[in-house]
Amino acid sequence: MNERPWTTDSPSDASGSSSRDEPLAAGLAPEDGLAVDRRGFLKVLGFGAAASLAACERVPVHHVLPFTIAPEHVRAGLPVEYAGTCTACEARCGLLATVRDGRPIKLEGHPDDPRTRGGLCAVGQADLRALYDPDRLRAPTAGGQPTSWTALDQTVRRQLDELREQGLSFLVVTGRETSPTARRLIESFVTDRGQWIEIDLQPQSPQAPIEAYQTLTGSRLQPVVDWSQVDQVVSFSSDYLGAGADPVANTRGVADRRRQAKERGALTHVQIEGSRSLTGAAADRRLAANADERRSLALRLLGEVAARTSESDLATSLKAALSGLSEDEVATRRAQTLAVELLAAGPKGVVVCGDDDPTEQLAVAAINHMIGAVGRSLRLEEPLFESRPRSGVGALRAALADESLGGILTIDVDPVRQLSDGEAVAQRIAALPLSVAISARPTATTRACRLVAAAHHGLECWGDHQRTADRLQIQQPMIQPLFESRAPYENLLQWSGADATDYRTHLKESWEAHVPRPEGVGFDQFWHESVAAGATALPVSEGVASPSFDWTDALAAFRRSAAAVPAPATSVLELELLAEVALRDGRRAHVPWLRELPDPLTRVSWVPVFRISPALAERQGIEDGDELEVQIEERSIRLPARILPGQAEGVVGMPIGYGGEGEDPAWNAYRLTTLAGEGMKWTVAITSLRKTGAHEKLPLMQVWSSTEGRPIVYQVSKPDEAVHAPHHPAASLWKDREKKSPQWHMSIDLDACTGCGACVVACQVENNIPVVGEQGMRDHRDMHWLRIDRYFMGEADDPDVLFEPMMCAQCDHAPCETVCPVTATAHSADGLNQQAYNRCVGTRYCANNCPYKVRRFNWFDYRPKDPVEQLVLNPEVVVRSRGVMEKCTFCVQRIQSARLTARKSDQPGAPKVQTACQQSCPGAAIRFGDATDPEGDIATDRHEPRAFQVLAELGIEPSITYLARVRNRASSEADSSSGSKPHGG
């Protein structure tokens, strides 16, 4: 096992002092001399006396430390919820943190956030563990040695003054900054000889479409899809449901629209992509295509749309510009089908594009214009914070090359890891007179910089964030700082010699000066209300006047590209650098929950793999786990292969989230990127690919991808199509229980589930589920109570993907309960399959008798040992020890708490309970409630034609109902595989 800071202790040293190899009693002789002589007898007697004395001692003395003065709203043992903003990525979803006894123990999406409405992705959920990361920087350092804040401040201020005296400049490098207050602060900080550069180092950057509209309209405009208006979406590798720009909000929008299919027709989704993404897995139809094919298909689609719209000057000139496209029967037919569908949808159709190719982006913008999507399914908005001059990776390189540069200050970014020539950047930084990194964790950049300012985690500091024009969100601390760190932007206040050096005071002053508040409301009241709500509404000016389009440049680009479209070739191989759902760009790659979250598609955790197509695997004789060496010009990378049906034949996928601090630097895919304007290019041509002959057993959560025709998961082609699941036999081995209200039951709508894994992490946080580490995953000792099974169905090369969240179904006739020899698992009156951990002796009979394989056994002591790490534990849930079986209990601690609250306040009926998975789901796919309530959600879902239960034919009466996935294939390409009959792939 690799030595990594986030792995749990290796099993060998995990058992601590009570080693299982110690003899039972110290006085007993070893096996060969068991005869007890007089001395031996006395020894045993002596041990017995000592043991009995020890047993007479009271339990260890525990102390209770009350407050000296109790804070007004804090009661020991009662959770308090605070509103805030998630700072794990730039989506900045609204947050509700549950704080128990001064420490946040759970992060949830804020139900009042109009974009996410309570959803929060896996990364946001797991950000809590980044707060309690024992490897965080605990104090500022200078030259690698701990220093005081006073000394660091003096050094930075002196060196900044020296730079200015010498006429040298300095750089401030940040990620995409979403805080208006921080932006104003940076702007003022760089006024004297400074330059501020924002870098965006992720695929699917929102900048690419903005650049396209800049070319077309002369003004920077951002296309925003209004999912409630869309009937037909064509996506060119946009991963809007997965690792793209705003997955939680998009997932909710799409899921809500799909739920209206019965009333107003289906939302049909066609995905064109090289590497299979979550968005591609959710598509109703999918076309695998490499980067060149995608660009040419976008151009052909534009041509076909132009040919079918009424005669106009634009249509004529587009047709003329695209006449140079080479003959390609297959591509033309695909384009024609898409054009017909899009034009049928008209303004309710929309095309989105996640590629970095400028011509493809232009073509997509042109198609949206031609079908009239703009103003209906697509809004053009002025992006926030776009007033600054040139910024981006290109600007950063130019600035670093500038001779007059004397200093650099990085804030929460890691350019050394994330630029292709990172080593050179590191050398350049080290050679500067002033180099400061503000970071919460050690990174490649903090190693390159001489001064390191340890930063607070986002949950420890104040701030504000803006994602839409009409709403300003608050970020507030949920805990006292754990270490000697500082809020990132407090440093700028210190170093610029501001009067107020406390960031909270600065933020309040900034709000008082800049944020409009309702008339007649004093600032203190306004501030208080905004902090409590987590956000305040901003007045919105009138929408963007419809921009005037100038097609000259675009037509020229189309003409050039059309002439340059290469003939289809299967021998070309390209490497697609992609963001995975869990690790994204690697910013949170140190969080063990995210490392252990298996990728929804490859089902691999902990390590990066090359994703290759079955066709390529067959051609080159590659199997899962074979090590591949991919050569890109001078560089080569070795990673194990994972065959992923649906991958375009010539496209090899590689994740970008790996290779950070403490990891194999060869895993860092950023070394392969190239520059494209101010952004980066995420596809590179592969020079050669070969098998090295090495092979490894991958850490796979799921080894089999097919249901083998068994009735486990279903998809239908219409929302009202019925699933014909097998019925369970009339005779049963079990007696029926009396079913009084409440009987807890769950329903999961597979049509709203994208497999994103937010529920898996939410469950892990809520229920203190341990991390078993890379070797544990290789040994299939995963502990996730809730897993998302992924099945392939249909054609072997590009099958449909079906996700099925799978957890304990709390069977009414539970096979596990029948076989437990110590009654550690028993049924409760409200229909739960209880697990009394302290009663379990670890026979594992129950796990063997569970048809869903959802019971988890603690093979080792996985409990966190580090005191900082232990802060994350939920005090409402027992931390299980070695040798104990555990499983999902439908969040019984939440049920219990709701039950007590209901009884204390004399509320009639079943209490309202939200399980952790249900709460977190961005698509609101999970519903939970009392099955005996005839008007309730559960009864409604159970009567849906799409409803089915997994393995119900065993007569075990599971308490989870699934609703089948709907694949809208009503159009010309509807295929026979979309029936309700399940079949393997």
Add this chain to the structure above:
Amino acid sequence: MSLLTSHPIRRGLGLVGLALLCGTACEPNNQGYAPEQPVVYSHAVHAGTMQIPCQYCHFGASESRYAGVPPASICMNCHAQVLPEHPEVQKVAAALAENRPIEWVRVHRLPDHATFDHSIHVAADLTCQTCHGPVETMGRVEQWAPLTMGWCLDCHRQGGGIETASVAARPAGRGNELTDCSSCHH
């Protein structure tokens, strides 16, 4: 070789003896535990003689899982006026002045795998004495009840002779959840 000298038997006898020694020495629970506290404090005076209601100091009991040990400021509500010169009161005053919590020794402690919620028991109109014994007569607080699972279940099965108004008035259909494992173990 006689039966009594064969290895397993002899070893077995040794272990039986050992178990007997351990078993007879003391009770398996902490009943009667009355540790010395950092501040000499008498419930007999405060709750007995002075008749201060329990929840004046243990104000968490009606809302939270924990009844809570009172913050020093609660003591000083009265003792700022009453016996401010008393040496034990001075300890509390010093703790408050230095903002340093008093390290009380915990008397009642359930194992980590059991969850107990004070508030629901208060809501069920149980008196504190039902579980904590005659605290108003205790100079130094001791663990009066065994606090074992069997002892809890005596009431939860309603066989413990305690029949309160709220237990009797509980709506039908919620009956045996009181003895469900997950009521206390989750």
